[in-house]
Amino acid sequence: MSRLKATRTAICTLALLLTGSALSSAEAAGTLTIATVNNGDMIVMRQLSSEFEKAHPDIHLNWVTLEENVLRQRVTTDIAMKTGQFDVVTIGNYEVPIWAKQGWLTEIKPDAAYDVNDILPTVRDSLTADGKLYALPFYAESVMTYYRKDLFQKAGLTMPDAPTYDQIRQFADKITDKTNQVYGICLRGKPGWGENMAYISSLANTFGAQWFDMSWKPTMTSDAWKATLNWYVSALKADGPPGATSNGFNENLALFASGHCGIWIDSTVAGGLLFDPKQSQVADKVGFAPSPKGPYGKGPTWLWSWSLAVPVSSHQSADAQTFITWATSKDYVKLVAAQKGWVAVPAGTRASTYAAPEYVKAAPFASFVLNAIKTADPNGPTAQPRPYTGAQFVGIPEFQAIGTQVGQTVAATLSDQMTVDQALTSAQASITRALRQSGRAR
Amino acid sequence: MALKTKTSTRIGVTILGWGIALWLFFPIFWMILTSFKSEVQAISTPPKLFFMPTLSSYGEVFERASYWHFALNTVIVSVGATAIAVALAVPAAYSMAFLPSKRTRGTLLWMLSTRMLPPVGVLVPIYLLARNTHLLDTCTGLAVVDMLTNLPIIVWMLYTFFREVPAPILEAGRMDGATRWQEMTMVLLPLALPGIASTALLSLILCWNEAFWSLNLTSSHAAPLTAFIASFSSPEGLFFGKLSAASTLAVAPILVFGWISQKQLVRGLTFGAVK
Numbered sequence: 001m002s003r004l005k006a007t008r009t010a011i012c013t014l015a016l017l018l019t020g021s022a023l024s025s026a027e028a029a030g031t032l033t034i035a036t037v038n039n040g041d042m043i044v045m046r047q048l049s050s051e052f053e054k055a056h057p058d059i060h061l062n063w064v065t066l067e068e069n070v071l072r073q074r075v076t077t078d079i080a081m082k083t084g085q086f087d088v089v090t091i092g093n094y095e096v097p098i099w100a101k102q103g104w105l106t107e108i109k110p111d112a113a114y115d116v117n118d119i120l121p122t123v124r125d126s127l128t129a130d131g132k133l134y135a136l137p138f139y140a141e142s143v144m145t146y147y148r149k150d151l152f153q154k155a156g157l158t159m160p161d162a163p164t165y166d167q168i169r170q171f172a173d174k175i176t177d178k179t180n181q182v183y184g185i186c187l188r189g190k191p192g193w194g195e196n197m198a199y200i201s202s203l204a205n206t207f208g209a210q211w212f213d214m215s216w217k218p219t220m221t222s223d224a225w226k227a228t229l230n231w232y233v234s235a236l237k238a239d240g241p242p243g244a245t246s247n248g249f250n251e252n253l254a255l256f257a258s259g260h261c262g263i264w265i266d267s268t269v270a271g272g273l274l275f276d277p278k279q280s281q282v283a284d285k286v287g288f289a290p291s292p293k294g295p296y297g298k299g300p301t302w303l304w305s306w307s308l309a310v311p312v313s314s315h316q317s318a319d320a321q322t323f324i325t326w327a328t329s330k331d332y333v334k335l336v337a338a339q340k341g342w343v344a345v346p347a348g349t350r351a352s353t354y355a356a357p358e359y360v361k362a363a364p365f366a367s368f369v370l371n372a373i374k375t376a377d378p379n380g381p382t383a384q385p386r387p388y389t390g391a392q393f394v395g396i397p398e399f400q401a402i403g404t405q406v407g408q409t410v411a412a413t414l415s416d417q418m419t420v421d422q423a424l425t426s427a428q429a430s431i432t433r434a435l436r437q438s439g440r441a442r
Numbered sequence: 443m444a445l446k447t448k449t450s451t452r453i454g455v456t457i458l459g460w461g462i463a464l465w466l467f468f469p470i471f472w473m474i475l476t477s478f479k480s481e482v483q484a485i486s487t488p489p490k491l492f493f494m495p496t497l498s499s500y501g502e503v504f505e506r507a508s509y510w511h512f513a514l515n516t517v518i519v520s521v522g523a524t525a526i527a528v529a530l531a532v533p534a535a536y537s538m539a540f541l542p543s544k545r546t547r548g549t550l551l552w553m554l555s556t557r558m559l560p561p562v563g564v565l566v567p568i569y570l571l572a573r574n575t576h577l578l579d580t581c582t583g584l585a586v587v588d589m590l591t592n593l594p595i596i597v598w599m600l601y602t603f604f605r606e607v608p609a610p611i612l613e614a615g616r617m618d619g620a621t622r623w624q625e626m627t628m629v630l631l632p633l634a635l636p637g638i639a640s641t642a643l644l645s646l647i648l649c650w651n652e653a654f655w656s657l658n659l660t661s662s663h664a665a666p667l668t669a670f671i672a673s674f675s676s677p678e679g680l681f682f683g684k685l686s687a688a689s690t691l692a693v694a695p696i697l698v699f700g701w702i703s704q705k706q707l708v709r710g711l712t713f714g715a716v717k
Contacts, residue, residue: 033662038676043506064661065507065673074658083573085661250676254485279481 032320033062034088035075039306040273041139041346042090045327048335052326059319068194072400079104079311087314088324091135093126093305093378094393100129106310106317107132110325118330118350122376123305136328140305140348141269142291142372143202143392144365149287151175151182151262163292165206165231168263172239175262184239186261187232190248191411193403198302198392199266200410201403202291204228205299208383211394211431216387216441218431220406220424224383227295229420233413245411257281265291267304268372271365272343288365290372296383300391303376305348348373398438405430470693476686484682499687503674509691512670516692518581519666520649523588524642527596530589532638535600536626540612550601553594561591561654572659581664584656588649595648596641603637604630640707643700650696667692 036042042065049061064086066074075089079099091099099105110116110133116124119137127135145168147159155174160167172184188199204210209224219225236244239262241255249266253273256264257280264270277283291302308324310317326332333353336345342362345353347369353359354370363369378391389395393403406427412418418426435441476484478495503509538546568587569578577583607630615629631638653668660669671692674685700707 035661038673038681040676046506062662064665066657066669067672067675070657070672074661077569077658081570081573083578085578250681254682257482258486281482 030058030316030319031060031062032087032316032323033064033085034090034323035064035066035071035086036090037068037071037306038065040344041306044336044340044344045138045332048332048339049327051335052323055326056319056322059323061323075311079313082313084311084313084315086311087316087320089309089311090138090306091309093123093303093307094390094395094399096127096135096307096309097129097389097395098397099309100132100134104312105134106312106314106321107134108136108310108321108324109133110136110321114325114329115352118352120349120351120370120373122303122373122378123349126303126305126378127307135307135309136324137305137307137349138328139269139346140303140373141267142304142348142369142376143266143302144268144271144291144368144372145289146256146264146266146270146274147171147287147289148175148259148262148282148285150285152287159287159289161289163289165203165292165294168265168292169231169235169239172235172263176239181260182262183241183255183260184262185235186241186247186252186255186264187236187244188248188252188266189236189240189244189411189414190246190251191404191407192248193393193400193407195248195407196410197403197407200228200232200407201390201394202302202392203232203294205301205380205382205391206292206294206296207231208294208296208299210382210384210386212387214385214387216435218428218435219384220428220431224296225424226420229410229413229424231294232410233420236414245414267302268348268365268369271369272347272363275364276343288368298380299382300378300380300389301376302392303373303378304392396440398434398440402431402434405434470697473686474690476682477690479683479686481681481683484686499683500691502684503687503691507670507673507688509670512665512667512692513695515581515660515664516650516666516668519585519588519664520646522581522585523592523649524645526585527589527593527645528600528638528642531593531596531600531641532631533626534597535604536630538597538601539604539607540609550598553597557591557594565658568655569658578659579661579663579665584659584664584666587655587659588652591652591655592645592648596645599641599644600634600638603634603641606637607633636706639703643703643707647696647700 036046046063046065049063053059053061071090072095075086075091077083078085079089096105116133120140123137123140124133127133127137145159145163152159152171152175155171157171157174159171163171168185174184176182176184188196190196201211204225207224207228209222209228210219213219241247241260247255249270252261252264252266253270255261256270257274259282271288274280274286275283280286308327310320310324314320328349330350330352333345333350337356337358342356342358345359347353347363347366354366360366376391379389380391390399393399409418409423409427409430413420413423432441475491477499478497479490479493480496480498483490483493538550572578572583572587575583577586611633612625612629615625620628651668653672656666656668657672660666671685671688674681674688
């Protein structure tokens with residue numbers, strides 16, 4: 001009898017627990033759910049968000065931190081199925097124009113005090129579709145070259161003000177010292193549209209290559225693409241670290257920060273991490289230069305911004321806009337500076353940040369990054385006319401799948417499973433197939 | 443000569459056993475070790491085995507996320523899903539073991555075949571069902587999905603354990619006037635308790651570690667420890683120390699629980715193996 005009673009009690013307790021948990025999920029009015037990634041700037045925003053809640057006592061913030069690819073998948077599902085789980089989403093300038101055209105994002109109309117004209121024009125334009133602003137930039141980045149000043153000095157080398165890829169290759173050859181695990185060059189090799197293909201697309205632009213011609217026919221078998229991949233593969237094989245196909249941004253950051261890379265070409269956001277002695281063993285030995293130029297020399301240039309947007313499925317659009325306006329405002333920059341120091345303020349978005357002498361003093365690379373972002377032109381001309389926009393990506397929905405598939409093919413060349421010619425022929429066929437399936441090309 | 447061979451075989455088997463055990467445990471050992479390193483030490487090449495340990499990663503993990511909120515959700519979901527699954531599986535396995543029909547074997551195989559489908563194949567319908575029943579981001583929704591996912595395995599395991607119970611014992615109960623319910627609860631369950639306990643423990647571990655549905659069906663309120671771990675992966679920045687600390691905190695409770703109940707687990711899994 002007592003056993004039966006115990007069983008009944010256990011079942012009732014369980015039912016209460018589960019029911020309670022179900023009821024607790026009912027969203028209280030005034031609670032904003034924010035989906036974000038685990039980047040340093042986002043963590044600071046989360047820590048300082050209590051200030052926003054103090055200023056807006058009727059708005060409570062609920063944070064969901066997800067891995068980047070999971071975030072994209074979750075947010076896409078949420079918006080496409082109109083679930084309304086998220087009120088604010090963290091997305092990049094790849095998604096913003098595509099999602100805006102789909103009608104998934106709410107137009108943002110900040111007031112005059114926000115000073116939208118203070119946002120760097122290149123960044124603002126990348127978040128605008130049909131003349132309407134659909135997201136506010138939290139931080140932005142372009143591309144630059146990092147190098148080890150001590151290794152260059154030891155080898156008697158000087159980094160030019162505007163290096164070329166031929167020079168970079170020569171420098172990498174000279175400073176490579178594999179017996180001491182010092183590798184002349186580190187580049188992204190991990191397959192993925194946002195990993196190796198972000199760098200390779202950017203490299204292809206300056207070598208005069210492009211993804212498609214005006215009739216959406218892939219141009220992967222062109223001489224320019226062959227030259228691009230030949231440079232990339234031969235540089236990494238001769239002077240790169242072992243297992244380069246496993247190295248994305250974070251892995252290369254770790255390699256450079258621990259003294260194993262001589263040159264690294266990647267996002268400007270790495271500057272703050274490499275110059276921070278708490279995170280980098282080579283903080284006092286890092287030099288920087290612009291992204292190198294290839295034979296074409298021009299072409300669209302890398303621009304990425306992590307931005308905050310409000311999906312149309314949100315039931316609290318007005319409160320969500322209030323929050324994203326606060327998180328990307330000049331006052332927020334000042335708040336970060338006061339609480340965390342100027343070096344921690346979000347970079348690459350506001351001209352006023354770079355006008356602050358305290359920031360320029362705290363971040364020696366500040367003016368350099370500003371110039372890189374101001375001159376970044378993701379819509380710049382390729383060697384031949386093109387039907388798409390974007391520098392390190394192609395601004396079409398199919399690119400996530402195409403880019404990742406080609407990324408795997410390129411990685412196969414690094415591990416000697418394919419030659420460059422075979423990889424490009426294979427990429428040409430797979431892209432053609434993908435675009436036919438999507439109906440974009442005949 | 444035979445004694446020598448026996449001794450050398452025993453030593454060889456012991457070394458092999460220890461070797462495999464260490465090989466299997468090494469990733470967990472390395473994760474725990476990394477959780478006590480600074481981010482710079484965590485990425486150093488060659489990897490450092492000896493270093494000055496720090497709790498900084500744990501400090502940051504606790505500062506950034508509410509561990510107890512995620513842990514409580516995991517406990518509710520795992521215990522809830524396991525309890526419901528066992529409650530449903532016991533009568534199902536009882537009927538299949540002691541009252542088989544010509545379709546029993548086919549039904550068992552069909553149940554198991556549902557495990558062969560990749561979960562992502564049913565993501566959209568399950569997501570829509572959860573949305574329409576307001577079970578998205580609730581422990582109830584996740585517990586139901588976890589329960590349904592593990593039910594085939596639990597039924598199969600219990601069926602196997604019940605088959606080991608001699609039918610004449612149940613018949614004797616019936617002869618004494620026991621009803622089906624009494625026969626099941628008063629005769630069968632006490633006899634098969636080690637098997638049921640080990641099945642429940644296995645289900646608990648599977649629910650605890652389940653990541654796919656956790657990441658897709660929850661966001662904040664019902665997010666369990668697997669979502670807690672995933673939130674420490676960063677696309678731009680060093681995170682290996684913090685990720686290791688979060689993972690160690692997430693697996694610690696179930697690891698300790700498994701350690702304490704290992705005798706029961708082994709006893710249950712070998713239940714009926716030797717007659």
